[in-house]
Amino acid sequence: MNDRDIDLKALENADDETIRRIAAGCPASDEEKERMFAMSRKIYNSRTNEREYNNEAEVSGVDIYRKPIWHKLAAVAAAMLIVTGVTAGGVLLSRNKGDHITVSSETKISTSPFGDLSDYRVRIMTAAIAPSVFEPNADKKLALTEALNSAEWTEISKDTSLPDGESKQIYFKKGDNTFSLIIYPDDTIYYNSGSDSKRYQLDEKALNAINNAVKYEPESGDKLITIELSAIDSVDPIWQDITEPETTTEPVASTEINEDMSEVYFPPLNTKVKVPTKNCSFYMGEWNEETAFSCEYVPELIKAFGNVSWNKETAIPDNKTIYESFRCSDDQHIYSYDIYTTDYIVLKCENTVNGNVTTDIYSLSEDNGIALISAFNDAWDMVTSVLPPNEWFIHERPHYAFISRTGDTDTITHINETDEEEFVNALTSASWEKLPDDAATGDCIYKLRFAAGHIQLDFNIYNDDTAYCECRGKYRISSDLKNELSRISDNVWAKISPENYADKMPANKEEVLNQGIKIYEEALLKYQNFGPEGLGLDIAGGESQQFDSGNAGWLINNVNSIDEINDMYHEFFSDRYPENDIQNSGMLFEEDGHVYLRPAGRGSNILFKSTEVSDVLYQNGDEIFFIVDNNYDDLEFDGTTKWTEKTLFSVVIQPDGSWKVGKFTLPY
Amino acid sequence: MKAVDASVSFYKREGEIMTHDEFRKASKSSPEIAQRKLFDEYFSYVYTIVFSRLRSCAGREDIEECVGDIFADVYMCYDEQKELSGDLSGFIGMVARRKSSDVYRKLTRNSFGRISIDDEEAEQYEAPDNTEDTIEKKELRSKLINCIERLGEPDSTIILQKYFFMRSSREIAEHVSLTPEAVRTRCSRALKKLREKLTEMNISL
Numbered sequence: 001m002n003d004r005d006i007d008l009k010a011l012e013n014a015d016d017e018t019i020r021r022i023a024a025g026c027p028a029s030d031e032e033k034e035r036m037f038a039m040s041r042k043i044y045n046s047r048t049n050e051r052e053y054n055n056e057a058e059v060s061g062v063d064i065y066r067k068p069i070w071h072k073l074a075a076v077a078a079a080m081l082i083v084t085g086v087t088a089g090g091v092l093l094s095r096n097k098g099d100h101i102t103v104s105s106e107t108k109i110s111t112s113p114f115g116d117l118s119d120y121r122v123r124i125m126t127a128a129i130a131p132s133v134f135e136p137n138a139d140k141k142l143a144l145t146e147a148l149n150s151a152e153w154t155e156i157s158k159d160t161s162l163p164d165g166e167s168k169q170i171y172f173k174k175g176d177n178t179f180s181l182i183i184y185p186d187d188t189i190y191y192n193s194g195s196d197s198k199r200y201q202l203d204e205k206a207l208n209a210i211n212n213a214v215k216y217e218p219e220s221g222d223k224l225i226t227i228e229l230s231a232i233d234s235v236d237p238i239w240q241d242i243t244e245p246e247t248t249t250e251p252v253a254s255t256e257i258n259e260d261m262s263e264v265y266f267p268p269l270n271t272k273v274k275v276p277t278k279n280c281s282f283y284m285g286e287w288n289e290e291t292a293f294s295c296e297y298v299p300e301l302i303k304a305f306g307n308v309s310w311n312k313e314t315a316i317p318d319n320k321t322i323y324e325s326f327r328c329s330d331d332q333h334i335y336s337y338d339i340y341t342t343d344y345i346v347l348k349c350e351n352t353v354n355g356n357v358t359t360d361i362y363s364l365s366e367d368n369g370i371a372l373i374s375a376f377n378d379a380w381d382m383v384t385s386v387l388p389p390n391e392w393f394i395h396e397r398p399h400y401a402f403i404s405r406t407g408d409t410d411t412i413t414h415i416n417e418t419d420e421e422e423f424v425n426a427l428t429s430a431s432w433e434k435l436p437d438d439a440a441t442g443d444c445i446y447k448l449r450f451a452a453g454h455i456q457l458d459f460n461i462y463n464d465d466t467a468y469c470e471c472r473g474k475y476r477i478s479s480d481l482k483n484e485l486s487r488i489s490d491n492v493w494a495k496i497s498p499e500n501y502a503d504k505m506p507a508n509k510e511e512v513l514n515q516g517i518k519i520y521e522e523a524l525l526k527y528q529n530f531g532p533e534g535l536g537l538d539i540a541g542g543e544s545q546q547f548d549s550g551n552a553g554w555l556i557n558n559v560n561s562i563d564e565i566n567d568m569y570h571e572f573f574s575d576r577y578p579e580n581d582i583q584n585s586g587m588l589f590e591e592d593g594h595v596y597l598r599p600a601g602r603g604s605n606i607l608f609k610s611t612e613v614s615d616v617l618y619q620n621g622d623e624i625f626f627i628v629d630n631n632y633d634d635l636e637f638d639g640t641t642k643w644t645e646k647t648l649f650s651v652v653i654q655p656d657g658s659w660k661v662g663k664f665t666l667p668y
Numbered sequence: 669m670k671a672v673d674a675s676v677s678f679y680k681r682e683g684e685i686m687t688h689d690e691f692r693k694a695s696k697s698s699p700e701i702a703q704r705k706l707f708d709e710y711f712s713y714v715y716t717i718v719f720s721r722l723r724s725c726a727g728r729e730d731i732e733e734c735v736g737d738i739f740a741d742v743y744m745c746y747d748e749q750k751e752l753s754g755d756l757s758g759f760i761g762m763v764a765r766r767k768s769s770d771v772y773r774k775l776t777r778n779s780f781g782r783i784s785i786d787d788e789e790a791e792q793y794e795a796p797d798n799t800e801d802t803i804e805k806k807e808l809r810s811k812l813i814n815c816i817e818r819l820g821e822p823d824s825t826i827i828l829q830k831y832f833f834m835r836s837s838r839e840i841a842e843h844v845s846l847t848p849e850a851v852r853t854r855c856s857r858a859l860k861k862l863r864e865k866l867t868e869m870n871i872s873l
Contacts, residue, residue, distance in 0.1 A: 011720065014809050
C-alpha cells in the first residue's frame with residue numbers, strides 16, 4: 001500500500017449494523033458465489049455421509065472413531081520441524097495472494113547473499129508461459145524479494161545432481177547489474193550472474209513464499225512480456241526491451257539541482273532528466289499550452305513519475321483518450337507525457353536541435369495508475385486553490401451552471417448555454433481578493449453552482465460584496481459582479497416563469513398539467529439512461545459473458561441490435577432529444593450479432609428527496625413544456641443544506657394526438 | 669425486466685427474507701433448492717462477516733472455504749432439527765462470526781508464538797481478543813461508514829470494494845457500470861474527498 005491509499009481496517013470485525021451496510025457493497029461475482037455454494041454443498045454432503053457412517057457405527061455398538069495418540073505426536077514433530085526451519089523474522093505470506101502480507105514484530109532487516117533485492121526489477125519465467133516472462137505485480141514482487149532477503153541461504157555444491165522436472169527462473173535487474181535464480185524441482189536454487197554461479201538450499205518458509213510469488217496471475221496485475229526465443233539462454237536479453245540511458249541524449253547543461261531545477265524521471269531513458277522547474281507544466285486533459293498550469297508550486301507531481309513502475313508496451317488499446325498531460329523541456333529537448341485513461345502513457349522526446357522525435361509507449365499497473373492520477377489531482381487542487389476564480393477560469397472554463405432566484409437562495413435553476421457565456425464572463429471579469437477564513441460576511445443573496453475541472457463548486461454571494469466557497473474560502477468581489485448576477489438571474493428565471501408565456505399557455509391548462517404529471521411519473525419508471533429497465537427485454541440471468549474486447553455483459557435474448565431497443569424506447573420517448581437515444585447510455589454493446597447489457601447498476605444522487613411537475617410553462621407548436629421541482633437535502637449528513645432545482649420537462653404531441661416524452665432529465 | 673432463475677424464486681420473491689419455518693418447509697420438499705435460496709439470501713451478509721474477520725490474514729481461497737463451511741454448518745443445524753425460530757440472520761451471523769474466528773486463530777497461530785499440536789488442543793488457546801468492541805471503535809466505524817456512504821454511488825461502492833474488499837478496478841467496474849479506467853479515476857477522486865472528510869472529523873486511519 002502506498003501513502004496515497006487508505007486502509008479501511010477500522011471496519012474489520014464490525015458490529016452487525018455496520019456489517020449489513022458494508023454487505024451492500026459485497027463484491028463477489030456470480031462465479032465466486034457459485035463456487036462457494038458448490039463448496040457448501042460439498043462440505044455438507046461429506047459431513048452428512050460421515051454422520052451416517054458414525055450413526056451406523058453407534059448402532060452396531062462400536063465406539064466413535066478417535067484419532068490415535070501417535071497422530072498428535074506426529075503433528076508435534078511436524079510443527080517443530082517447520083518452526084525450527086524458519087527464521088525468527090520474515091514475512092508471513094498468505095496462501096496465495098501477495099496482498100495479504102503481515103510483517104511480524106520480530107522482523108529484522110536482512111538481505112540475500114546478493115544484497116538487498118527490494119529495489120531490483122524482477123521478471124519470472126515458468127514452464128507455463130515460456131518463452132515469455134512476466135513482471136509480477138508490486139505486492140507479489142515485494143513478497144518475493146522480502147522472502148529472498150530474509151531467507152536462510154545455505155550454499156551447496158554446484159555439482160549436486162540436477163533433478164528432473166520443470167524449473168522456474170527469476171531474473172533480476174538494477175541498473176547494469178543483472179543476474180538470475182533458477183528454482184529447481186528439488187527446491188535447490190542456482191544463482192547465475194554471467195560471471196559467477198553458485199547453488200543454494202533455502203528454508204521451507206522462504207521456498208513456499210517464492211513458489212507462491214512465481215505463479216503467473218494476469219488478473220492480479222502480472223504483466224506478460226514476450227521474449228525473443230534466441231534471448232533466453234542468457235540473462236541480459238530478458239531485459240532487451242528496457243532502454244538504457246543513451247550517452248548522446250545527456251540532458252541539460254546544468255548538473256546541479258537547485259530550487260530552479262527539477263529532476264523528472266523519463267522512462268525511455270531510464271533516468272531522471274534535469275530541467276528548469278519553470279519549464280514543467282501540466283494539464284488535466286489533452287495538452288493545451290495556453291491553459292496548462294505551471295508545476296513550480298507542485299514539485300510532488302514532478303517527482304511522481306519516478307515513484308511508479310513503468311511497463312514497456314508496443315501499442316495503445318483502442319478507445320483510449322488523454323486524461324492528463326505533462327510537459328517539460330531543457331535547452332535541447334521537449335519531453336512530453338500524455339496519460340491515456342489512467343494506465344497508458346505515450347512519452348515523446350523531441351530534440352529541438354536536430355528535430356528528431358522518439359515515441360515510446362508504457363503502461364502502469366492499477367495501483368500505480370491510481371497513484372499517478374492522484375498526483376495530478378492533488379497538483380490540480382493545489383494550484384487552483386490558490387488562484388482567485390477570475391484567474392483560475394482562464395485555465396478552466398466553468399460549465400454546467402446553476403443560479404438561485406433573487407430573494408430565494410434555496411431555489412436554483414440551470415443556466416442555459418446562451419446565458420452561460422454571460423455568466424462566465426461576469427465571473428472572470430470581476431475582481432476577486434482572498435479574505436481570511438474568519439472574515440465577516442453579510443447576508444447571502446445568490447447561490448451559484450457550477451463545475452470547474454473535475455469538481456462541483458457552490459459559491460455564496462453576499463450583499464456586502466463578499467463571496468464564499470467551501471473548498472476555496474472567502475473573497476472580496478467587485479460590486480459589479482453582484483449587479484451582473486442579479487441581471488443574469490432575473491433573465492434566467494424569467495425564462496421559466498409561466499406568467500411570461502400567457503400567450504402560449506394551453507387553453508385547458510389544468511387538464512394538460514394533470515396529463516403531464518401522469519406521463520412524467522411514467523417516464524421516471526421507464527427512463528433509465530443507464531439501462532433498458534421497463535422495456536420488457538428478456539435478459540439472460542446468471543454469469544455475465546466476457547469478451548476479448550474487454551466487454552462483459554448479459555445477453556438480451558429478444559433483440560438483435562441496439563437500434564431495435566432504441567425503436568422500443570422511442571415508442572414512449574420522442575427522438576427529438578439526443579439524450580433519449582439509448583445508444584448514449586453506454587450500458588449496451590453489440591458482440592457477434594447479439595446485444596448485451598453491462599452487468600452493472602447505475603449510481604444515484606443520494607441527496608435526492610423528491611420530484612414533481614409543478615406547473616405548465618408554455619406550448620410551442622407540438623411541444624408542451626412543464627416545470628419540474630426536484631428537491632434535495634443534505635440534512636441527514638450535516639443538517640445544513642436543502643435546495644430545490646427547477647428543471648424543464650416536455651412532451652411532444654404526435655400527429656395522432658398522443659404524447660411522447662420530450663425533454664427529460666432523471667433527477668437522481 | 670431481468671429474467672430470474674425459476675428454481676431460485678420458487679419459494680420466496682426476491683427481497684423477502686426467509687424465516688426458519690419457511691426454510692424447514694422448503695427443505696422437506698427439496699433440500700438443495702432450499703439451501704440455494706438460503707445461500708442467495710444470506711450470502712452477502714456471511715461473506716462480509718468472514719471477509720471482515722479474515723481480510724488481514726487470509727487469501728480468497730481461505731475466505732471462500734470458510735463461507736462454504738459456514739453454510740454447510742447452517743444446513744446441518746436444520747437437519748438436526750434444532751429448536752430455532754424467527755429470522756435466520758441472528759443465527760447465521762453467530763455461526764459466521766464463530767467460524768471465521770476459528771479460522772483466524774488457525775491462520776495466525778504462529779504469529780502468537782505457539783506450536784500447534786492439534787485442532788483440539790488449539791482450542792485451549794485463545795488468540796488475543798480482537799473482537800472487543802469499544803464505544804470508541806463503534807463510533808469510529810459509524811463515522812467512517814457514514815463518510816463513505818456520503819460519497820454517493822458509485823463512489824462509495826468503489827471505495828469499499830477497493831480498500832475494504834481489496835478488489836481490482838476491473839472487478840469493480842463490473843459492479844458499477846464503468847470502465848476500469850473510469851473506476852481508477854473516480855477512485856482517486858473519491859479517496860481524496862474521503863480523506864478530506866475524515867480530516868475534518870479528526871479521524872486518521
